[in-house]
Amino acid sequence: MTHGLIPVLAVIFFATFVRSTLGFGEALLGVPLLALFMPLRVAVPVMVLISITVSTVVLLQDWRHVHLRSAGWLVASTLIGTPLGLLVLTRVHAAIVKAGLGVVLLAFATGSLLARKGAVLTDDRLAWPFGLGAGVLGGAYGMNGPPVVMYGALRGWSPQRFRATLQGYFLPASLASMLGYGLTGLWTAAVTRDYLTALPAVLGAILLGRAVHGRLHAHAFVRAVNLGLLAIALLLLGQSLHAIL
Numbered sequence: 001m002t003h004g005l006i007p008v009l010a011v012i013f014f015a016t017f018v019r020s021t022l023g024f025g026e027a028l029l030g031v032p033l034l035a036l037f038m039p040l041r042v043a044v045p046v047m048v049l050i051s052i053t054v055s056t057v058v059l060l061q062d063w064r065h066v067h068l069r070s071a072g073w074l075v076a077s078t079l080i081g082t083p084l085g086l087l088v089l090t091r092v093h094a095a096i097v098k099a100g101l102g103v104v105l106l107a108f109a110t111g112s113l114l115a116r117k118g119a120v121l122t123d124d125r126l127a128w129p130f131g132l133g134a135g136v137l138g139g140a141y142g143m144n145g146p147p148v149v150m151y152g153a154l155r156g157w158s159p160q161r162f163r164a165t166l167q168g169y170f171l172p173a174s175l176a177s178m179l180g181y182g183l184t185g186l187w188t189a190a191v192t193r194d195y196l197t198a199l200p201a202v203l204g205a206i207l208l209g210r211a212v213h214g215r216l217h218a219h220a221f222v223r224a225v226n227l228g229l230l231a232i233a234l235l236l237l238g239q240s241l242h243a244i245l
Contacts, residue, residue, distance in 0.1 A: 013202075026054070027143075042190055045186055046195050049191070053203075054167070055167040062164040078132070082135040086139050094243065102237035105232055112226045149229060
């Protein structure tokens with residue numbers, strides 16, 4: 001990690017703290033910032049290893065809160081959607097996809113923040129389109145998180161169930177990603193070295209995020225989730241606008 005140790009660790013700490021507190025967001029927040037200090041082909045696998053670490057720690061403590069049926073449907077449909085994402089990668093410009101996703105997230109988050117009572121899904125019958133969308137976006141651009149987060153928000157879970165179930169989804173998805181990176185030569189010694197260097201900061205951020213998460217009441221947590229989705233929407237729209245210009 002020769003590209004500015006302190007700013008890199010600061011980015012990783014902040015991104016991991018957000019992930020530990022809300023259950024999502026570290027890749028979309030961390031990867032663009034890490035890319036300022038290290039090659040993208042290193043930044044992405046490092047953040048995936050961090051995702052595996054966060055998911056493992058959270059699940060070891062909160063596995064009882066995982067909604068297994070939801071996580072199973074989301075993972076299964078993601079596996080179907082991932083190959084389709086490779087087709088999207090070769091046929092559709094990334095800026096168009098990011099802009100479309102940004103608009104959807106912006107509308108969803110804004111509507112949820114303004115509405116007195118948001119829409120709620122009472123069962124898992126509609127889990128598969130969210131998982132499929134996550135697989136397509138993950139296979140094409142590594143952005144499988146937003147559709148899954150939207151689904152979790154619509155299910156109206158408690159903060160504990162929301163965070164734990166998302167980790168039950170992200171852990172197998174991240175393991176599959178690292179397997180792919182290993183097979184394609186992207187999991188290098190530099191990736192492992194940078195991950196191990198950042199591990200103390202990651203563990204500290206996980207503990208701090210867990211403490212903050214435990215203090216969030218349900219209403220405050222839902223608001224924080226929607227604000228997180230709003231921030232991701234604006235980030236995606238900014239990236240797409242930058243690519244177009």
